[in-house]
Structure formats: structure tokens, C-alpha cells
Amino acid sequence: MTATDNTTRPAPDRPATGGAGAGATGRSGRVRRRSPARRLRSVPLYLAGVAVFLFSVFPVYWMVITAFKPVGEIFTRDQTVLPKAPTTEHFDRVLNGQLIPGVNFWQFLGNSLFVTVSAVAMGAFLSLLAAVAVARFRFRLRTTFIILLMVIQMVPMEAMIISIFINFRHLSDISGVELLGNLSGLLVVYTAVSLPITIMMLRGFVAAVPKELEEAAAIDGAGPWTVFWRILMPLVAPGLVAASIFAFITAWNEFIVALTFLGRSTDHYTLPLTLSYYFGRFGTEWGPIMAASTLLTIPVMLFFLFVQRRMVSGLTMGAVKG
């Protein structure tokens, strides 16, 4: 009964915030009185919100703003919040110069994009297949497979890095295809790493699609492929987007595997590796370092902001409603 009451009301949405406000309204009995009191009470909340916002944004802001400061404003004790004479010289140097002798920025960007996008695409495809199997079929190895995914997802790359490195050394020797010192090994590792989490996320989305829909389509004469593409895919797409973003960001930021696999083959460096290499060589050149950091961040940021709503709702669906 209380439930129906609640749904018809516009939901005060503020549970348990003390009785003071309620008492005041009760006495006056007018709705208008309530809102100033409420607003006053929510001032600390707004302030806390602003504080969280500033805490989150400031380091990013500082990175970007440093990238636009001329050298003179970086090498000084008088750090200003805004650049007095903004310049793009650092970006110019990063984009048109050579962060690592002989290789320019665009090649590193290309390396990063290639390996990330390919790994995400392959991972999403393989995961979708596996997620359908797990969500829609009962089979003997199902539970084992799920537990396996959960365990693999947990064992960190940092612990396995030595044996993975040696494993790929051996795989290269066996197959005759060099997997270290170029992007092919990275591609394989990134794809594999994206699988457990993507499968687990997608599984929730596939399971959330009502079977009745598929059955109705099947009754209307749709084959398994039609059901998959016309019924399942559109409904699972938000989950696929969310999971792919997750995988993209993981792969884009990945560092330790690239560090061990690529070694000295600077031609094949991904962006994070390039940046770390440059920092190791020219650790005091904060202008270019911050400019390159900004450039490394921008794609992730745009992606994030562009699909933010979808992603949060995607995570929410996967996380909360299963």
C-alpha cells in the first residue's frame, strides 16, 4: 500500500534527512515554505559536490594548463593557475618533432590505435559468442567455465608478466612468427585479457533479454541467426558498448606488457610506452611531457564523455539489474 502511495507521489527522494524540515512544513502546512528550508539544508551537499568536482578535475586541469605554458612559466616558483602567455609550442614539438629519435608521434598513435581497436573488436566478438553460450544454454562445463573466468580475471598481469613473456618467447620459437618486439604479441594478450570481464558483463545483458521475445520470433519463423541479429543484438548493444569501452580503456592504458614485450623496438611503441621512454630521457621537460600526457588522455576522455550516459546506464544495468 505504501508502495502505491509512493509511486503516485513525485518521490521526495531525500530519505532520512532529519525531522527538522518536516516539522516546519507540518506547522505551516504550506508547500512553499518547504523549499527555502530545503535549499538551505542542501547547501553543504552542493559544497561537497563542488569539492568532489574540483578534486577530480584539478590534476587534469593542471596537466592541460601546464602543456600550454611557455617554458619560462614552468621553470619557476611562481606557478600560476592560468598561463600568462599561452603557447602551443609543446604540442607542436610533440606532434611534429620526434619524441623518440627517428619516429614521430603519429606512428605511435597509429600503433596504439591499431592494437587497441583490433583487440577490442576481436575480444567483443569472442565474448559475445561465449556470453550467449553461458546465458542461454545449460551445459556440463558451464559452471567450470564461469569460475575459470572469475579466477583468470583476478590473477594480475603483473604477477604473470615473467611467465607470459617467456611463454611468448617460446611461442615465437615454435611458430616461427616473432611475437615479441612488435604489435602481434600485444594484440593477442590484450584480446585475451579483455575476455573475462567482457563475457561476464555481456552475460548479464544477454540474460536480461526476455526469452519470450526470442521464442516469439522463432515461432514467427526466424532462424537462429535472425534471432541473434534482429532480436538479441539490438538489445545487447548497450552492454556491448559498455564492455567494449571498458576493454578499450584497459588496452589503451596498458603499460607493463607493452614494456616487456616491445623492449627496444621503438618503432612499435604504443603511446604510454613512448611517454614513459620520453620521461626517462627528458625528465625535466614538463611542457612536452604534459602535452603528450594530454594527448594520451584525450581519446579516452572524448570516448568517455561521448558515451558517458550510456556507459553509466550500461554499467548500472549490468551491475544492478543483471
Next chain:
Amino acid sequence: MAQTVEPATPRGAEEPVKAPVAEPAPRRRTFPTPYLLIAPALILLAIVLLWPIVQMVWYSLTSFTTRNLLPNQPGPAWNGFAHYRTLLTDPEFWAILRNTVVVCVLMVGSTMVLGTLVGLLLHRLPKWFSAFVALGMMLAWATPALSASLVFRWLFLPERGLVNVVLDRLPDWLVGGGWLNYNWFLEPLSLFFILITVIVWQSFPFVAVSVLAGLKSIPHELYEAARMDGAGAWKAFWNVTFPMLRPLFALLLVLQIIWDLRVFTQLYILANSFQNKDVYLLSYYIYQQGFSASPANYGMGSAIAVVMTVMILAVTAYYLRIMIRQGETR
């Protein structure tokens, strides 16, 4: 992520009549479709991620060095538990292990508390403002670990870093003097402080957004009832929110522990060398043994990796228990 919170209540509650009809049809197909569907993923995982775990244990029991990787060289020789004996009697290793655990606990604790508080805050704020704050949090969340570490190194840089400059300008009676030239990156305490800050900065948005999503799923009547029983915000949290979100919290906790135990990139940038063993964490030690020590000692590195994996598997076991209890594996 956490297909955890919901135990299928909505469907059952809405259509109790249909349920018995729908139930006897969980598809029991005997032909190999599901196996074909999982095969590609399974094979890839087995080769790339499972086999190395087995190898890791094997290598830790051998004297595996770079030499054994060269062509025409014999394979690594069996070494028994020599590496483990060395480790367990080495005070340096124990110090690194202790630091790893302490730093991890601090990171996880701060992230969970801050994340939960922000999640509760976002839930209370009006939609437009909570979206605005969430937008800012996305920036922290989205910043690559490497960029974040570099920015924090720049912020805390001796002589020119903003933090040092500001601390230096503040009155001495408040913060003490001599901040301008203070080098945060030399001593373990200050370095770990920055490391923890970077990690918390990057991971609290995920916790906050997850908690927010969880909060939205709690039926409002529960809070109404709690309020009628005279519960304040604090009591309402512990008696309504926390029990309702317990699975989510457990999951977030486990994930944070595992993510924070493995921290490497941030430390790699902040410490910026392998000179100072005092600032090592386990993952850093593994990498150092395998790729920075000369000659590289794969055997010893693997032994440390096994120790780390055992720690993580212990946490994972707890995670699996939650998952199995909730029927996630069914």
C-alpha cells in the same frame, strides 16, 4: 560488472502466474552449440593466461635465468624450494611484503570510504548537479594511469611543483617550513602517500558510480519505513543501504583489493628507478627481478609472483564464495 545485487526479484514479483509456465523450459540442448561458442575464447585464454600460471609455479622451482632463453642452451635446472627459502629468510622481502599489504589496505580503505560517501552524495543531489559532478569524476576515472602518475609527479616536484610551492607559501606555524625543496619521491612514506593519492583519485569514481547505481535500485519504501521507525541518516545507511548493497560492497572491495595489490605503472613513474629497494611493492619487485636485475632472475621473480598470486587467490576465493552463494555461477 556486478551482476550481483539483483536476485531476480522483479520478474518473479511481477508475473507470478507466468512463472510456472516459463520454468520447465531452460533449454537443455545436447548438441555442441555452447561448446562451439565458448571454444575460441577458451582456447585463447588457455594459451595466453592459463598456461603461464602453471609455468610460473614451475619456473619458481628452477634456476631460470636469461641464459636459459638463448638457443642451444639447456633448459632451466630444478632448484627445489631454494628461491622460497631465500625469500622467507630475507628481511628485505618481508619489508616489501609488509609495505605492499599496508599500502593496499590504505588504498582500498580510502577508495571505498570516499567512493561510498560520494555515491551517497550524488544520490542526494538533484539530477543536473549530480550529472555535473559525475562528469568531473569521469575525467579522473578516464585519465590513463601513466598520465595521472606524471601529473602527480609534476604536482609534487621539488622546487617547482604546485604542492611544494603552495605549502611553502602557507604560514610556517601551520604546515612547517622548508617545503619548497622537499623531495617526496625519496622516502617510502612520502612516496607511498603520493601513490595512494593517485590510486584513490583514479578509483573512487568507479566505486561512487557503482554505489549510486546500487542506491537507485533500493526500493524507496524501505527508507520510508526506516524513517517512520525514527532512523536518522546514519542508521538508515547501516540498516537499509548497507544490507541491501552488501553484495555490491563485497564485490567492490574484492575488486579494489586485487586492483590495488597489483599497482605497477604508477610506482614505475613515481619511483622512476629501481635504485631504492625501500619503495618496492611486490609487483615492482617481480618486474625488477625479471627485467631489470642483471642477470635477470626469472626463477626468483616467479617465486615472488607465486607469493603474490597466492595472496590474490585467497581474496579471489572469498569472491568466488560470494558469487557462488548468490548463484552467479549457476
